Amino acid sequence: MTFKPSRRQILRTMGTGFGMAGLAGILSASKTAGSMTPSGASAPMAPKAPHFAASAKHVIFLFLNGGPSQVDTFDPKPMLQKYSGQPIPSGNLQSERKTGNLLGSPFAFRRCGQSGIEISEIFPKLGDAIDDVCVIRSMYTEIPNHEPSLFLMNCGHRVPGRPSMGSWLTYGLGSENQNLPGFVVLCPGYPVVGAQLWSSTFLPAIYQGTYIPNSEKTPDKLINYIRNPSTPLPEQRRALDLLRQLNLIEEKRTGEDSQLESSIQAAEIAYRMQSEAPEVFDIAKEPEAIRARYGDHDFGRGCLMARRLVERGVRMVQVYYGNGQPWDNHDDILIHRKLAQDADGPIAALLADLKASGLLKETLVIIGGEFGRTPVMEVSGLVKVQNGRDHNSHGFSTLLAGGGVKGGTTYGNTDEFGFKAVENPVHIHDLHATVLHALGMDHTRLTYRYSGRDFRLTDVAGNVVHDILA
Amino acid sequence: MSGSAAIRTTRVKRLPRTFWQSCLRRNRKPFARGKERLALAEAIASPVNPLTARVMVNRVWQQHFGYGLVRTPSNFGAQGDRPSHPELLDYLAGRFVREGWSLKKLHREMMLTAAYGLSDAPSPRNYAEDPDNRLLWRYNRRRLDAESLRDSILYVSGKLDLQAGGPAVRLDKENNRRTVYAYISRRQLDPMLALFDFPNPNNTSEQRLQTTVPLQKLFFMNSPFAIDQSTALAARVAASASSDDQRITATYHFVLQRDPTAEERRLAHEFISRNAGAWPAYTQVLLSSNEFTYLN
Numbered sequence: 159m160t161f162k163p164s165r166r167q168i169l170r171t172m173g174t175g176f177g178m179a180g181l182a183g184i185l186s187a188s189k190t191a192g193s194m195t196p197s198g199a200s201a202p203m204a205p206k207a208p209h210f211a212a213s214a215k216h217v218i219f220l221f222l223n224g225g226p227s228q229v230d231t232f233d234p235k236p237m238l239q240k241y242s243g244q245p246i247p248s249g250n251l252q253s254e255r256k257t258g259n260l261l262g263s264p265f266a267f268r269r270c271g272q273s274g275i276e277i278s279e280i281f282p283k284l285g286d287a288i289d290d291v292c293v294i295r296s297m298y299t300e301i302p303n304h305e306p307s308l309f310l311m312n313c314g315h316r317v318p319g320r321p322s323m324g325s326w327l328t329y330g331l332g333s334e335n336q337n338l339p340g341f342v343v344l345c346p347g348y349p350v351v352g353a354q355l356w357s358s359t360f361l362p363a364i365y366q367g368t369y370i371p372n373s374e375k376t377p378d379k380l381i382n383y384i385r386n387p388s389t390p391l392p393e394q395r396r397a398l399d400l401l402r403q404l405n406l407i408e409e410k411r412t413g414e415d416s417q418l419e420s421s422i423q424a425a426e427i428a429y430r431m432q433s434e435a436p437e438v439f440d441i442a443k444e445p446e447a448i449r450a451r452y453g454d455h456d457f458g459r460g461c462l463m464a465r466r467l468v469e470r471g472v473r474m475v476q477v478y479y480g481n482g483q484p485w486d487n488h489d490d491i492l493i494h495r496k497l498a499q500d501a502d503g504p505i506a507a508l509l510a511d512l513k514a515s516g517l518l519k520e521t522l523v524i525i526g527g528e529f530g531r532t533p534v535m536e537v538s539g540l541v542k543v544q545n546g547r548d549h550n551s552h553g554f555s556t557l558l559a560g561g562g563v564k565g566g567t568t569y570g571n572t573d574e575f576g577f578k579a580v581e582n583p584v585h586i587h588d589l590h591a592t593v594l595h596a597l598g599m600d601h602t603r604l605t606y607r608y609s610g611r612d613f614r615l616t617d618v619a620g621n622v623v624h625d626i627l628a
Numbered sequence: 629m630s631g632s633a634a635i636r637t638t639r640v641k642r643l644p645r646t647f648w649q650s651c652l653r654r655n656r657k658p659f660a661r662g663k664e665r666l667a668l669a670e671a672i673a674s675p676v677n678p679l680t681a682r683v684m685v686n687r688v689w690q691q692h693f694g695y696g697l698v699r700t701p702s703n704f705g706a707q708g709d710r711p712s713h714p715e716l717l718d719y720l721a722g723r724f725v726r727e728g729w730s731l732k733k734l735h736r737e738m739m740l741t742a743a744y745g746l747s748d749a750p751s752p753r754n755y756a757e758d759p760d761n762r763l764l765w766r767y768n769r770r771r772l773d774a775e776s777l778r779d780s781i782l783y784v785s786g787k788l789d790l791q792a793g794g795p796a797v798r799l800d801k802e803n804n805r806r807t808v809y810a811y812i813s814r815r816q817l818d819p820m821l822a823l824f825d826f827p828n829p830n831n832t833s834e835q836r837l838q839t840t841v842p843l844q845k846l847f848f849m850n851s852p853f854a855i856d857q858s859t860a861l862a863a864r865v866a867a868s869a870s871s872d873d874q875r876i877t878a879t880y881h882f883v884l885q886r887d888p889t890a891e892e893r894r895l896a897h898e899f900i901s902r903n904a905g906a907w908p909a910y911t912q913v914l915l916s917s918n919e920f921t922y923l924n
Contacts, residue, residue: 383850413750420840428845
């Protein structure tokens, strides 16, 4: 039977007035991902059933922004070492700036875990956890520039204007904790491009990422207006009770209205958030030994907050490694060692904690940046030291763990020097399709009508990489 | 497009550039070579092209009534919504063109209608027949948009700076000017504007969204702006009358332009009597109330 909600119900359901009316498909919507039904009336973040059985319920995206070099981290290339200093026989591929001869990695690789996957020495703890990780070595993107690649990786399109992955996920699935935002973004400062990377653009505004500057250490500074500077909670409760009574009187006078009803509920949630949100962001509550494993730096604290948020049912948390683009080592690839030092411990600690609590089974952890780096040295004249690598859109590595992903495996390969994905190449659209699939959604069915057509996270492309899913 | 059909070149007759047949059935002539852009603009704004006037009229209507006669303001095509009152839409569009595309006259015409003067009073019988209110049996209740909300709070607190014109100013603590003069950063939208559904300045926006989310309530409960304006309103109320009873009446007059009911008055007394510093908390509640924050 086709359920036919009234237009008013549809609009109310989204709590957004009417940005979406006129959808051709909406009148036959069912209570599944991305649909708008009265079940979600006044609670657009209420959990919704996926299209099919999901292997993951949450996503944590650890974004190593700036473009980590695959040949120095997760993609060992003996030929690169052997021919270091010589020209690449097949010629250099297009990158952003001028590049020269092959540059061998200064870091040694070692076989890790039962699976024996080779990981760079700069990620020793992540190496020990590799049996829970799938290393995709054949990622590729479209343009060797940060902005378009950041947009593509986060929003599925090279230019601004499309909703971010977290917005699509919360639009599709809602969230499991109504006292916290469903999509949280942690970054000390801002990555390049900034807030557009977690914007909901044409999706209803409630699905935008809630940005928390995790360089701040106290919950009050982390969330806007989370605490009242002067009024204690019992007094605020009394004020809220009065507000509720006045609102109910008004509703009696003007007639029942789900919009007014949701406004009353939102105030109650806000009140509860004041208790729950400061607690979840207060990582000082974690035992000293736990905090030490994550490290007392931005990324470590971000990973710990991500764990605490997912434990409380938040759908997606994205943790940016740092302000700007720290992994953009044009000059000196040795800086990667220092960057990895702050990434290695927290990533391993997060995976271990999620595994110990059983949450890793239902949490898909994505680790990577917007593109890779060239196996050849940058010689652009813009660099002070000639020991670094340029942007590389042709090939790079992304790591997936948990959430139904086959751990201790690798997928795809770059060429013998690590420049270009040649075996089982995985486009960003394919990655997005795979992430949505793990969360139980068909990427071709999670659509939103805007400006006269149905939009998807994967636009008109994307193939699910079934081989990496258990 | 990589399909072979797109690559294969078959000899087709080159058609002269002209305007859509669906918009311009009569007097449809090819655009003059070298003047296509001008011709296109003229065709769009032509009095014999009904679409432009219909779209414009519908947009103005949606501003006044909450929803357009066509509820897909950017899509009047086959996939879009059918107009609820096609004759009315065409009447207004025709009149709009005849009146020299005067928006002022259009606004006046709409705002003088009986439909615009309706209250949002409920009617179970009408609701049963037309829950969407497509036939305009009552006013559509709407949350105030970000600008109206900020301006209204400042107006009620007595702090609104009505100075007109000048360069845009950031919405900081000292800025009490109308929100229309707010500095809009495309990179980092002001958090209050963003919270209350100000459109993304990088996208086109056919209509404002109206979300109702908890973070908005945190703003009413805890933001320095809400607290400052509640305090200012409490001071304004205190200066206007001396007894609690008169002050409660004054608060309702300032915020809601009506007298409180006996029940509302009783609740107010009960709340205020609990402690001496309750007035700013009380005015803050009224500024957060649905009656104030929704247009009805």
